[in-house]
Amino acid sequence: MQHELILILDFGSQYTQLIARRVREQGVYCEIAPFTVSTENILEKNPKGVILSGGPNSVYESDAPRIEPEFYEKINAPVLGICYGMQLLAKDLNGNVQPSAKREYGHAKLNIINDKAKLFQHLPKEFDVWMSHGDHVVSAPQGFEIVGLSDGAITAIENAERQIFGLQFHPEVAHTPLGKEIIKNFVFNICGCRGDWTSTSFIKEEIEKIRRTVGETGNVICGLSGGVDSTVAAVLVHEAIGNRQTCIFVNNGLLRADEFETTLELYKQNLHLNVRGVDASKDFYAVLKNVTEPETKRKNIGRKFIEVFEAEATRIGDVKYLVQGTLYPDVIESVSLRGASVTIKSHHNVGGLPEKMNLKLIEPLRELFKDEVRLIGRDLGIPNEILQRHPFPGPGMAVRILGVITEEKVKLLQSVNKIFDEEMKAFDVYDKVWQAFPVLLPIDTVGVMGDFRTYEKVVALRAITSTDGMTADWARLPFDFLQKVSSRITAEVRGVNRVVYDITSKPPGTIEWE
Ligand code: XMP
Numbered sequence: 001m002q003h004e005l006i007l008i009l010d011f012g013s014q015y016t017q018l019i020a021r022r023v024r025e026q027g028v029y030c031e032i033a034p035f036t037v038s039t040e041n042i043l044e045k046n047p048k049g050v051i052l053s054g055g056p057n058s059v060y061e062s063d064a065p066r067i068e069p070e071f072y073e074k075i076n077a078p079v080l081g082i083c084y085g086m087q088l089l090a091k092d093l094n095g096n097v098q099p100s101a102k103r104e105y106g107h108a109k110l111n112i113i114n115d116k117a118k119l120f121q122h123l124p125k126e127f128d129v130w131m132s133h134g135d136h137v138v139s140a141p142q143g144f145e146i147v148g149l150s151d152g153a154i155t156a157i158e159n160a161e162r163q164i165f166g167l168q169f170h171p172e173v174a175h176t177p178l179g180k181e182i183i184k185n186f187v188f189n190i191c192g193c194r195g196d197w198t199s200t201s202f203i204k205e206e207i208e209k210i211r212r213t214v215g216e217t218g219n220v221i222c223g224l225s226g227g228v229d230s231t232v233a234a235v236l237v238h239e240a241i242g243n244r245q246t247c248i249f250v251n252n253g254l255l256r257a258d259e260f261e262t263t264l265e266l267y268k269q270n271l272h273l274n275v276r277g278v279d280a281s282k283d284f285y286a287v288l289k290n291v292t293e294p295e296t297k298r299k300n301i302g303r304k305f306i307e308v309f310e311a312e313a314t315r316i317g318d319v320k321y322l323v324q325g326t327l328y329p330d331v332i333e334s335v336s337l338r339g340a341s342v343t344i345k346s347h348h349n350v351g352g353l354p355e356k357m358n359l360k361l362i363e364p365l366r367e368l369f370k371d372e373v374r375l376i377g378r379d380l381g382i383p384n385e386i387l388q389r390h391p392f393p394g395p396g397m398a399v400r401i402l403g404v405i406t407e408e409k410v411k412l413l414q415s416v417n418k419i420f421d422e423e424m425k426a427f428d429v430y431d432k433v434w435q436a437f438p439v440l441l442p443i444d445t446v447g448v449m450g451d452f453r454t455y456e457k458v459v460a461l462r463a464i465t466s467t468d469g470m471t472a473d474w475a476r477l478p479f480d481f482l483q484k485v486s487s488r489i490t491a492e493v494r495g496v497n498r499v500v501y502d503i504t505s506k507p508p509g510t511i512e513w514e
């Protein structure tokens with residue numbers, strides 16, 4: 001089935017993905033394409049509307065990102081330019097854009113000066129918006145009407161006849177509280193979408209698609225990590241082809257306490273997956289022996305994963321496909337300033353295996369954002385315990401034990417992690433942070449316990465807030481909570497006499513310590 005599509009052209013704004021999520025929240029499918037996409041390609045996609053994103057450039061820079069001039073002539077759907085997108089279309093259509101005396105950043109008041117302005121139907125005449133821009137439109141192009149001002153400056157323009165709209169502010173961010181209504185007006189009233197992108201329709205269509213792709217013969221394997229993405233992907237494929245999919249859940253000896261046993265049980269009993277639990281901890285410890293360098297740890301673990309998978313796949317026989325829980329943010333050809341190279345690595349992406357074994361990929365979640373995956377997981381009956389789980393890196397505790405890894409250190413960190421998790425749940429903190437974990441430092445410090453001097457390990461606690469793991473801030477956790485965790489760790493875990501809290505954001509730090 002062909003869904004209604006809103007196409008977002010990305011000019012490098014940090015908010016581009018947020019625009020996409022706001023559109024999807026309305027039950028309308030949308031895709032992000034780089035600004036370099038040709039008009040011909042855009043027309044082939046037959047979008048119901050096009051949104052030009054913001055971006056860090058100035059339209060007057062010689063190398064500023066542009067669209068083909070014919071875009072404006074040939075596009076047969078409404079267009080909305082946001083921030084840079086508005087400046088670009090204003091300039092391209094012979095309006096006048098000038099640099100502002102200073103960069104405007106933060107809250108502003110928008111005054112609607114035309115009751116008929118289509119983007120602002122059913123909205124008050126004045127409301128708060130969020131600005132972040134250096135240039136501004138000083139005269140609207142011919143045929144355009146100024147429909148919104150902020151402090152006297154042009155902030156919203158519209159050409160009702162050509163269905164082209166421009167907003168200087170960002171409707172997609174939470175700081176523009178009525179932004180959601182503006183997006184709604186655009187996708188429903190202006191573009192005429194009905195909203196045919198729902199969790200139920202997605203599940204139904206995806207199951208059909210997987211059945212068609214896999215065909216009548218051959219097997220499929222899936223690497224489960226215990227996290228949200230691989231679990232949702234596996235359950236979808238199971239709905240489609242049942243036990244012809246074998247899931248492989250590997251114990252690399254670097255999981256959290258009891259995680260292998262409890263997750264395996266959940267996969268088998270609650271989700272009825274055809275799953276093989278492979279305990280390969282000894283093999284993983286062997287390839288980590290005396291290794292201290294973080295990248296070498298990752299590489300050795302990755303290689304071992306592939307070996308374990310290969311051995312299992314050979315045992316199953318006639319394997320044609322590998323299921324992966326790749327998400328939309330990993331496949332967007334974004335021009336965002338982060339660049340393509342810093343995509344988060346995930347262990348369910350069993351890198352190297354597909355080429356080596358000549359496997360084709362099934363990636364049922366590659367059009368989805370994480371919050372959509374959670375909704376679909378919920379509709380597929382996956383327990384909250386998995387859906388709300390914090391992300392956990394493929395190399396597991398290997399990148400949270402600095403220096404040489406031993407089984408003893410893993411056990412110690414598992415005990416600390418258990419306490420941290422228990423208290424986060426007790427203090428109702430777990431769901432408020434994006435990720436939280438302890439790190440075992442490779443140093444001993446002096447302490448005193450009873451009448452005795454101790455010389456033992458230091459544990460660092462890391463808890464962060466984030467929306468995608470690309471940037472993060474350290475979580476302002478309550479002191480009472482930190483106090484409780486610290487005293488429980490030093491009292492209950494032998495070998496730790498000091499607990500510190502990491503107050504580094506990302507950047508400049510990374511979330512993991514290695
Ligand atoms: P960093 O440390 O790069 O982490 O700020 C960003 C997010 O990615 C996770 N992470 C990994 N996940 N394999 C994974 O599957 C890895 O090698 C890996 N390294 C980091 C990290 O936990 C955080 O969520």
